[in-house]
Amino acid sequence: MIFGMDLGPHADFIVAAYAIAAVVLVLMIGWIVLDHRAQKQKLAALESQGVTRRSERAVERLA
């Protein structure tokens, strides 16, 4: 009895399908979240070294 459902004689296949889907989705979401963090970290590191984009330097010059 999975979540109160009787999944019949082929329950293993149904559970496996949902499990694999969950794993793949978690991996996808996880990769995107971790990648976001990594890029933000790299940008912060570059900024602290004084390397900035032209548009930001223009803003500094005008300020």
Next chain:
Amino acid sequence: MSPLAAIFMRDLRLAVRVGGGGGIGVLFFLIVVVLMPFAIGPDLTLLSRIGPAILWLGALLASLLTLDRLFTADHEDGSLDLILMGGTPLELAIAAKAFAHWLTTGLPLVIVVPLLGLFMNLDGRASAAVALTLLVGTPALTFIGVIGASLSVALRRGGLLLAVLVLPLTIPVLIFGVSASNAAIVGPLPFGTPFTILCALSLVSLVVGIFAAAAALRHGME
């Protein structure tokens, strides 16, 4: 001689000379087909059953591996830039080169099929069927392969990348080629149906291939 004819004749001559792709494609085809019975075993009935498939696979690989050279040789000596800058429409120039490639690489494969059919224990009718399907199907392989060849010269990467990109696109040609061969040998499907589709695939790939290859070269050679 018109520029297009000049490109065509040049490619023909280069392919036939030492270092060209002509003979080596046939040699590779021969070796691959000979390798198969060593792996599969000498069971003649089995070999004759899968013979058309093996011949088609061998032809596919032989076509693919010789396509590498289609543009890279020209790129290396600068003639690709001349072709791109010249007055001839790029699509037609590519078509001329691809046609020359087929004549020197694809067509010899077809001619060699009756001999290789012997190795696969195919009778005359079966060999003829395979040869006919290859005659009609190898142009499709060439024109689909031209897309991969142009991408690899534009990106300056060759080898396996080209094969990985092109092989999925050649799957329908392979399916219908083998299906037509088997239809002629065993039935019950009429030979005409898959054969006509194979012809259609060649015609479609002729158009799509040269336009895609021209786009790849234009975008890649800037």
Next chain:
Amino acid sequence: MALIDYANPTRFLGFAERVLPWLIGITALAFVAGLYLTQGAPDDYQQGATVKIMFLHVPTAWLSMFGWIVMSIAALGTLVWRHPLADVAAKAAAPLGAAFTFLCLTTGSLWGRPMWGTYWVWDARLTSELVLFLMYLGVIALWHTVEEPSRAARAVAILTLVGAINIPIIKWSVDWWNTLHQPASVVKLGGPAIHPAILTPLLVMAVAFTLLFVTLHIAAMRNEILRRRVRSLMLLRAQAAPGSAS
């Protein structure tokens, strides 16, 4: 502000920051609703409870094709308008499409074993879906082959458009050929042929998965824009380094 203004990558980042929290919210809600309906769905008279696999398999199949369509539209943007956001959209969509294609193949395989007796069969639809998966992998390989982003984008765009021919083949393969896979029963002339008690969970799950794709796509596009910024800044830093010619 017109839609075209979002074409600027910086503006897109702002758009993404604002929109993503909402998208994440409604995606989560849609999945909760979908899963609730899924577990309450009646057993099919032929397939029993395994019909519940369909609620995963059909949406992922639709999204596997949707992914390639998104890439194809982006490819047009790259080749015709040289739009930088088009490059980003194409690159972000590829792994997502590949993942959904993988899920379609595996859920289908797990559904096929109890229903047809086999994990795999070389019929037209399964074969063309597998070819789609291989093409996704080829495109991802191509993205990682060329270092310069806009050159890579143009090469991928051409390959994407050539490969787009596979999408109608997948869709209509079950009509054109006698296949083991069942023919179209939802998106066809004459309307769906499925009972509402099963159709409703299916459509809700399809909406949920589509929202998930859009959410992940926008998030991935944001990452890609940031990655390109990192790359150009690192190039700047390398040029400005003492001892290098400038």
